[in-house]
Amino acid sequence: MTERSDNTVGPASDAGPTVDGATPDSGIGRAAAYAAEEDADGNTVPGPAVAGRIVLVAGATSAAGLAVVSALARAGAGVIAVGSNAERLRTLRTAVPAAVAYQCDLADFAAVTSLAAVVHAEHGPIDGLIHLVGGWRGGGGLAGQGDADWDFLHRNVVTTLRNTTRAFNDDLVASRAGRLAIVSSVSVDKPAPGGANYAAAKAAAETWTRAVGQGFAKAGTDAAAVVFVVKALDGLEAELAARVVGLWDTDAASVNNTRVLLVPPTS
Numbered sequence: 001m002t003e004r005s006d007n008t009v010g011p012a013s014d015a016g017p018t019v020d021g022a023t024p025d026s027g028i029g030r031a032a033a034y035a036a037e038e039d040a041d042g043n044t045v046p047g048p049a050v051a052g053r054i055v056l057v058a059g060a061t062s063a064a065g066l067a068v069v070s071a072l073a074r075a076g077a078g079v080i081a082v083g084s085n086a087e088r089l090r091t092l093r094t095a096v097p098a099a100v101a102y103q104c105d106l107a108d109f110a111a112v113t114s115l116a117a118v119v120h121a122e123h124g125p126i127d128g129l130i131h132l133v134g135g136w137r138g139g140g141g142l143a144g145q146g147d148a149d150w151d152f153l154h155r156n157v158v159t160t161l162r163n164t165t166r167a168f169n170d171d172l173v174a175s176r177a178g179r180l181a182i183v184s185s186v187s188v189d190k191p192a193p194g195g196a197n198y199a200a201a202k203a204a205a206e207t208w209t210r211a212v213g214q215g216f217a218k219a220g221t222d223a224a225a226v227v228f229v230v231k232a233l234d235g236l237e238a239e240l241a242a243r244v245v246g247l248w249d250t251d252a253a254s255v256n257n258t259r260v261l262l263v264p265p266t267s
Helices: 062-074 086-095 109-123 145-172 195-220 235-250
Strands: 054-059 078-083 100-103 128-131 179-185 224-230 258-259
Touching: 054 062, 054 145, 062 078, 062 086, 062 235, 078 086, 078 235, 086 100, 100 109, 109 145, 109 195, 128 145, 145 195, 145 258, 179 195, 179 235, 195 224, 224 235
Parallel strands: 054 078, 054 128, 078 100, 128 179, 179 224, 224 258
Antiparallel strands: none
């Protein structure tokens, strides 16, 4: 891979302006609409509501990210997968060839604005931003809530959310069905001393997301912001992916600024 400066965004390969050697015509874009199916009588069967929408998944190379990217692609969305690790992005592209992947430091606002410029030039404005950047640091009681852990959590959980929403907010407001979603934690409701840094970062992310949602409502748009809440995300990747795809099945007013608890299925 060609070396890039930290504030530069580019495809997860050195094959030029597109990913993995794809030509410009094979990338996603507004023309990448869902291929409608027909029933036995030849009648067109409506596709998923997210079909044909352009959705950017930030933090796409985690297990949850791969599940979300895969589900969106299967539903006919144009998927832009963004991560910081080139090798993991190449692995994602192998698993989901329909997605386009970009490597970007989402904690660097200059890099994110460059990402937005590239996305707009190559694919047009987005209709969805799914923020899955995160991480865990904790333990040791209140005395163990060190500055290094806080800096890590604030950078990954809060700063990346602030940067991506500021860069793409105008797209979501202008979209006929803009959607923003994040994943938060039940620890926000009942924080423990040993997880105070983590709970505080997640609470800040929720507050920021609600502020974005308030902006959507004030603008009178068809955009919505949603917070998914989990105790632990392991084992809920498929549920999260299904819920993300379903965000476009409901009108914005019904889901904007909602907090949705995801729980493991009962056996």
